[in-house]
Amino acid sequence: MRYAIPLIIFLVIAGFLGSRLRGGYDPHIIPSVLIGKPAPDFSLPELRDPTKMFSPKSLRGKVWLLNVWGSWCIGCRQEHPYLMQLSRDSTLPIYGLDWNDKREPALATLAELGDPYVISVFDPDGRTAIDYGVTGAPETYLIDKEGVIRYKEVGQLTPEIMQNKILPLVRELNK
Amino acid sequence: MRLIVLLLVILFSLPAFALAKEAKSVSDDPELEKRVMALSEELRCLVCQNETLAGSQAELAVNLRNQIREQMKAGKTDGEILAFMTERYGKFILFRPPVDYTTYLLWFGPFVLLLAALIFLFRYVKKRRGLIVDIPLTPDERRRAEDLLQAEPRKTTI
Numbered sequence A: 001m002r003y004a005i006p007l008i009i010f011l012v013i014a015g016f017l018g019s020r021l022r023g024g025y026d027p028h029i030i031p032s033v034l035i036g037k038p039a040p041d042f043s044l045p046e047l048r049d050p051t052k053m054f055s056p057k058s059l060r061g062k063v064w065l066l067n068v069w070g071s072w073c074i075g076c077r078q079e080h081p082y083l084m085q086l087s088r089d090s091t092l093p094i095y096g097l098d099w100n101d102k103r104e105p106a107l108a109t110l111a112e113l114g115d116p117y118v119i120s121v122f123d124p125d126g127r128t129a130i131d132y133g134v135t136g137a138p139e140t141y142l143i144d145k146e147g148v149i150r151y152k153e154v155g156q157l158t159p160e161i162m163q164n165k166i167l168p169l170v171r172e173l174n175k
Numbered sequence B: 001m002r003l004i005v006l007l008l009v010i011l012f013s014l015p016a017f018a019l020a021k022e023a024k025s026v027s028d029d030p031e032l033e034k035r036v037m038a039l040s041e042e043l044r045c046l047v048c049q050n051e052t053l054a055g056s057q058a059e060l061a062v063n064l065r066n067q068i069r070e071q072m073k074a075g076k077t078d079g080e081i082l083a084f085m086t087e088r089y090g091k092f093i094l095f096r097p098p099v100d101y102t103t104y105l106l107w108f109g110p111f112v113l114l115l116a117a118l119i120f121l122f123r124y125v126k127k128r129r130g131l132i133v134d135i136p137l138t139p140d141e142r143r144r145a146e147d148l149l150q151a152e153p154r155k156t157t158i
Helices: A004-021 A074-088 A103-113 A127-131 A159-173 B002-022 B030-040 B059-073 B078-089 B104-131 B139-150
Strands: A064-069 A094-099 A120-123 A139-143 A149-154
Touching: A064 A074, A074 A094, A074 A103, A094 A127, A103 A120, A120 A127, A127 B059, A139 A159, A149 A159, B030 B059, B030 B078, B059 B078
Parallel strands: A064 A094, A094 A120
Antiparallel strands: A064 A139, A139 A149
């Protein structure tokens, strides 16, 4: 028994470290403090037409996705085809927040890959992104009819996340 | 040879150029900059997580420092700015974790381990002490020991 104690301690430590290595644990994913809180309001120019301003207040009564992206962001490029599919299937309206970007490359990206967004707004100095606690792109927020953030995905949206996490929530919110 | 020396001088002065670029001041008020950097030391860069906001050149860190600078210009206190940051990014953004129920293990865990180790050590030593059997010297052995101690120290070749 006395010889088993170090072995048990070793196994506990190894098990703990192993569980962190497997299962896709990512220290960059910080639990959002904004879930269940009202989505911060903003008024930003649209990417396509800078003379038009967009505010999330105009989407009261709708369940929608806010997707943070940028033309410089490689993960967004990989996520893009799936957003295009979601937009074709009109699963949920997707609005874009073009973060820390310049207008020309952003428009060029949408011209090249297609535009999945109903509207994309332009946040060149990342002010609105700070209000939303954005740490990297892509990030996606699910916002309900009352304008409350219900879910946040750090990283790319996948069909699995959509099926298992977002769509069940959306069904409940649309009741 | 001279060319090589010149090239070496240029090579080793490159970091100085890089530093010069990093230290670029954003506002012309040195007092304000000092305050911005002091508060940035208290905040974590969320991109490169073991760095403070002050030391990071990540774009998000630059944005956050700009935010701090603006709020300071608007007359906000350091406490108000820290509250602004934790409302958005959670306590994780604080470089020195606050003492609360989520961080008790972090703050007090090492002391608990130390205490456990001391208790273990104390009990172990006590147990060992009980195992040592005290065998007194026989009168014969005692005499031999005294003889040895009183004898002329032998010259040794150490």
